[in-house]
Amino acid sequence: MRKICLIGCLLICSALSGIAQINTGRFSGMGGSSGTKPDTSQHSLPPDTLTLKYYFLGDPTPHTIDSAANDFSKYLQIPAYYHTLGNNGNAAQSLFFTPRMQDGFDAGFHSYDIYEFNHDNARFYFTTRPYTELQYLVGSKQEQIIDAMHTQNRGERINFSFEYRKVNSPGYYQNQSSNHNLLRVTVRTLSKNKRYHTEVSWYSNKINSGENGGIRSDTFLTNSRFKDRLTIPVNVGGPATESATLFGSSSMNVKTAYKQSGILFSHGYDWGKGDSIEINDSTDYYQFDPKFRVQHTLSYSSNTYEYLDIQPDSAISYYSQHYDFAPVFTNKQLEALHKWTILSNDLSVVQFPLRGSQAQFIKIGATFETIKGSFPDVAVNFNNVMLHGEYRNLTRNHLWDFQAKGDFYTAGVNTGDYSLTASLSRYLSRTLGNVKLAFRNVNSEPGYAFRYFQNTRNTWYNYGLNKQNYSQFSFVADNPRLMYNLSANYYIFNNYTYLKDFYHPAQAPLFNLLQVMFTKQIVIRKHLNWYMDYAFQQFQGNTPFHVPAGWTRQRFTFERTLYLNLNLVTGIEVKYNTPYFADTYSNIFGMFVPQDSQKISMNSPEFDAFVNFRIKSFWAYIRGENLNSFFAKNNYAAPSYAYPNFLLRVGLRWAFVN
Template sequence: MRQLLIIIALLFLSGAQLMAQFNTGRFGNTGGGGGGTSKMQRDTSRHEHELDTLTLTYRYLGEPTDFTIDSSVADFQLNYLKVPATYATLGNSGSAARNLIFTPLMKPGFDAGFHSYDIYSNSHQNARFYHTTRPYSELSYLVGGKQEQIIGITHTQNRTERFNFAFDYRKVNAPGFFRTQNSNHDTYRLTAHYQSKNKRANTYLSFYYNKINGGENGGIRADSILDDPSYKQRRNVPVFLGNSVSRSYGFFGTSSPVKSQYQETGLLLQQQYDWGRGDSIHVNDTTDYYKFDPVFRVQYTFNYQNSNYQFIDAVPDTGFYRMHYDFAPSADTLQAKHVWKMISNDLSLIQFPIRGNLGHFIKAGARFESITGTFLDANINFSNLALHGEYRNKTRNKLWDFSAKGEFYVLGQNRGDYSVAGMLQRHLNDFLGDMRLTFTNVNREPSYVYKYFNSTRDTWYNTELTKENITQLQFATESRKLKYNLAVNYFLFNNYTYFKDYYHSDQYKSLFNLLQIVFSKKFSLEPFAWYADIAFQQVHGNAPVNVPAFWTRHRFAFEKRLYKNLNLMTGVEVRYNTDYYADDYSPITGQFIYQDSVKVKYNFPDLAAFANFRIKSFSAYVRAENLNTFFAKNNFAAPLYPYNNFSFRVGLRWWFIN
């Protein structure tokens, strides 16, 4: 397989001109949940139209802001793995994950409730619609311990000035250090944008397919086993599920006796037609440019989603299920399955009050949803009708950005669900940066997995759940000159829904709140740099929510540009969070569950050494991770779920202009 990748890379190199230069940039995540998360970027690919460079930008659906590709090598987690450092997995790359910075689901309407693998999956919300002056390709490859491999391929091009398409593929294959822990994910995405010659009509297409396979081992039998010298080879440590079954590992197919198997397909087609004013702008004696400014738009959106969530245990361990689920499965395969199909049709009317400013608009619309659920022993059908509206004013001078939007379900299964949100952002100056205030309030039906769940062994209903209500207030500020991001979040919860054990849900009826402070800053004393990421969280009240009071990551690095084109960053990374009652995990339901009996403690901070560099359009990440296991016991992500042993990883990333 490695030889094949080398051949592919050589073929790309032989038929492409390399990018001349990328400036260093970085993402800043200001934390928070729901609608309060902000991603701020630096332009790292925009150049004048030189022969060996390109102009490449992208947008998200409904967002008038242009974004650019980030070529920084500063953050391996975010820039390469696509998993923020604040996320904790069950120990292995690609396994079920949750954000240590608590992020409640703030979305009204129907939700199936299976989100433990969302961080690896594509969606319409994160689909990128590109515009590029030249065809652009990106290839990435990572190899790690225990046969871990990750492949990423991206390609986008404008076939004409009016039509662009993009394709993404990503594979994560990690057998893991412990038994039955392997993950094997394949995710695909296709996007396209077409604009008519008179610029009145636009069509957007977004398609994704997520195939998620996560091995489930139920955790190790006891944490004391890790101190036993006879289990120095972690693959021999006994686990609760799939312990006695032989396994085979392969890059394109890995058999696992116990696994969560998710398949998600999404197709979105959005069509727009505009009325407005067009002008021909005379550029020179031979060139005229047609400029069209919409005043009124009709927009239709078709959305189809098909999701299949399964848990399969081919050889059930009766002791584990008796202990946690209060039933003993038979010798046959234990299976749980939820299949959901949704078709929605949305019609919106949009007005642009100021000519030439697409960031200033008024939008009103309605959406009809038809939803079908298929289970092992039953089916369900229902529909929803929702009204929505939005006012957005992103001023031309880019000093102010204001939005107010709302959504209300007037008919159907989710009748009474709503969301209201407001945001005010001000650019102070280039030195002080931006300041933002955000308000969000959501009233929503609990996700369906909290109301009903069935398997081949047992079925339960919870008919006593009422609507959740969550309010978020956020103050955020960032400055590229001062190199910092700060977000202060205040959440207010009512009727918070959670899993009280491995198989049953519950609701906390009392009001409680959560305070979050998330801060990141780069301190520089050339050629040395200190990247500090710090988060503080505090829950007020006796709510069934456990979060680490303090989480932090620090990267101490030597940074320097050498020999004109070599951007080097090498140093050490330290991660730590305070002791807390970390959520347990239920394999059958695929849910993280509340527990207050086992406190997860760090024996020693997670420690890694790294050497990252970029030469023009080629980047490499070399990392020695979990160095702390040489002199301390493995740290735990959740009760009986230890992190991996020492691992050596090499990640490569190429950009090409074809």
Template sequence: MALLCLGLCGTAAAQGIGGRLGNMTNGGGLANNPFSHRGGEGKDSLSRPHKHVEENITIHYQYLDDVKTYSLDTSINDFYRYIPLKDHDAYLGNLGTPTRSLIYEPSLQPGWDPGFHAFDDYRLTLDRTPFYETTRPYTVLEYLIGAKQEQMIDVFHTQNPRDNFNFGFHYRKINAPGYFRNQNTNDDSYNVFLHYNTRNKRYNLYASFISNKLNTGENGGIRNDSLLTDPDFTDRRTIPTNLGGDDPSPVGFFSTPIATKSAFKETGFLFRQQYDWGKGDTLQINDTTRKYIFNPVFRVEHTLRTGKIAATYSDSISGETPDYYLFKYDLDNLDGGKVLAEHNWTYFSNDLSVMQFPVRGNLAHFLKAGASYETVRGQFLYNSLSFSNILGHFEYHNTTKNRKWELDALGQLYLAGNNFGDYHISGSLSRYLNDKLGDVKVAFGNVNQTPSFVYRFFQSNRFLSLNTDLKKSNTTLLQFIADNQELKYHLAVNYYLLTNYTYFKSFLESGQYSTAFNLLQVLFSKQFTLGHFNWYVDLAYQQTDGAAPLHVPNFWTRNRFTFEGTFFKNLILCTGVELRYNTAYYADDYSPVLQQFVSQRVEKIGNDYPDVGAFIHFRIKTFTAFVRAENLNAFVGRNIIQIPHYPYPDFAFRVGLKWGYIN
């Protein structure tokens, strides 16, 4: 079932809804994790027994363009830290299939975008590559297995051969045949990274390579939801589906031939160099030890990015399901032939930036300005195109030395090229009040962006989707955040104003809603504790214009009721039940050929009962195990459905193991 990579990266997000806005901007941008804990910064120590002497490891990491330092997350009370799905995701019913968020998460990044984001949750990316520093080599092996031969493997390693050089790699594999016919998934993701700085601390080099090969069978959903309660179809793989034929696909762990499938493939390479001017100094640690430190005043930074992205749909047995293509795509003459779509993109960008650090010794106080030049080439079935862009950007960040105030300002503007006129401006001000009152933050952002390319052009061997009338879309966000560790709550209030909202209005045609509309979003998390008993509650309230094509549930919640504690000195235990529920709404449908979610106003999707699971998680030193009974609601009613005609699995067990090795 599962490659558990997110646990290694040790997301510094808070539990539950925490981290939900973290992907909205790059570091220093509009909405860094609104529920991030101040305690998430700094170092974390792991230990192992060795010849009756306790050996310790100190390990922490940073992301590019992020001033914060994070420690590994070793908590065990939230399973969604260990699989590449979020607690608020809706998906097609199998691990590795396309996902969309039940909590609105807009893309606030201007510029070129191919538009294929259905598999984003499973990708390892250049922007979110962590760069580590560790006192000992550290390896993590994870394995998770579930019903119907679901498996996930995760391997992670990092080490510092020298104190100024770190490298590591991360590999994840997902293979899940699924409960229903023709929904096999077979994913492989890689990330190799390194960081080097010279002894005099003036030169830094960062390099990262990623590769994602994500393959999923497309079944178009089941033909009739009523079959879920038909006693003749207790074996879910016998329920007829809209795509993929009537014969279940063969299953293989390392290679799985799939007749009707989508594929998303990506490779990327990032290379960043920095050279600093400033002043060095020697810090006396003790009578015999000194440490050399360097305080930069001025920095020159060069960043190179290059990569390829390919999104493919292929159905070699389309003649077995002609009614589906006729009804959804208006194709009435398939003749048993193949349906094929291929979009291949290659990009290359160069960025040169300069930075100034006004206050000696405070690297979190800087002014940065630079320019980028990028070239993009798209290759499709019958034609190709290429274009370039010139981008200017600036950033000001100031975290005071007492860490009580934090000011951020960011600007990006496309000065020339295909995306001329795209821009992003944002600013935020946060204040740490005290331990009892916590942190508060206010933020503003505005993004003007060219709609993703897939909205304007999509080509297959059977049809062409073309929309040349799309205008730039504009999104404004006003945000308030409160984060309190003492009272264990996290609150974010987001107000969005959207103009020229772009979406898919059918399985092959995009549209744009020119009328400006707003969306109010309130996200709240809190932990209640009574002895060993805990209640973790996550709530989301969303309200928008009913006429707009953006559809989200008005109310979503997740509740975890747990018994937790440390027993027998080394046993950390967390056991309990978990419930998730959202109100009914016009949930987006899914277009397999386009790999896109489609707005619809025909059928409201809702469930009369919550999605229920029970679990036992425990950790002994660096060994962690998970035993989970999921989808208990299947005993009392129909399968949960979050996307039209794509039911979730039946009752199932998942077992996960994770070993951390200090070498």
């Protein structure tokens, strides 16, 4: 602990000593409007001004980087309502029941989605100056996280960005270490006459997570002999000690290893009208407003999902009990391996009815997919043909936003899959804020892992699974002035596919779910704030699933600006959820499994204390987590999966503007 504090202090002092050289002026203009503006190179702007915004693929709405310093979960990139299997980087699940509302082919592995880079969350930036962001976190038990991001424009027509994320955490218990490496590059280009544009997204994810099957008995947590949690016996992996280094190879006796990579190239040509606008006597700006676009998108992805146990003999009873393996093993390793490659070709046409607005468009297109799967003994090949259409209208005054979108698979392995989405958003006033209504209906094949799963000990075939059909009705009210957000979701599920035990799939009959979430900030006094998060969930109908009926997070903070530039945020954070039958975990399948034999009850709320501060474009945070472990037994995330003891985390974040 002293070592962590010393490292944190040295890093903070080092950063503060150089902050004046990095930031010679104010850090302003973090956002920009979505309208067309004259070309402004970095040499024509004041030396202390930055305009930085980003877009997601296919979405014209601009976003800005969050510079707040009061919510640590944004730095950790795991939402506060998620829980892991006991260590950062292990399989993670939302405490809110969250179905996968997507049609088309699905391999079926989603327990690590929260960590992964993909094309959907890729950011395409526009910045008036080169911008770099670095983040480093060090925590108890040698936990380390490194984040790096850089983006810059070459004039108005070319932008590229680079992102790297490293998660390395040995954890508190045996065989639960994690070692993730994620890399992404995006490029956006625009021709000189602004008619031809390209977007390129490439990512690579290497996820390695130890699998220990949980601890063998709850009694170890209260036994003084096992005060060091690393000595507690676990179900899988044996007593061997793992080695995990930040940039070297990590030795894991039992692990889940995902390797994912993908590249997307999208390009289009526009027809429309251009005009030269005179900025001053010596400068003209060429503005082009597209009217019609032809767009082609080509993407390729390769995904490998592996479970590997190099010493399965040490867990014979565990595998025999949960997977019906023979009680006598050979020395051969246990491995489950699924590999998928997907090649997708899409051709679309887009019309922009209103000149000067790319936020109103009509889009139709067709996609052809080639899907190949390989397993230890067999290989499969599929094709898909999908038609899609979309209408979007964000009015110029931003008061109304309407979107309707639909996909339909007309041929191939996913024939009959479809997705229909519609949303209507209205800005009412500063007092009433913004309200949104949305509807979604998805019809899809279950994930392939539910239909066929192979490992070196057994092969499971599952026939007769029907298509899943999910409907979602949503309401959102957001009010920045009154500082609250209210959202409600009502789901209707039919044939929801899940594992009814560690390897048998099943489909649940018709059932419903109501979710209500509410967040609110209250200014108690001038510098005292109370941030409240509440959630309520309730199932209706015959369902095997369980969720906490109530969840809350309460943050009490003291926030004040000192010495003109020091923004201080310090306080406590409390999280609590009502007792419920939390899902267990099938480590070979990599899926969470409903159960109704062991109710998970928090012995006490989770208590965290923190000190965060920001100086211009430098952030630092110090957190003491799981303070409740000093006076109560460890809480549980799932049956046999206990949370760690007290955690100390020290983190730094820098932003550089060149």
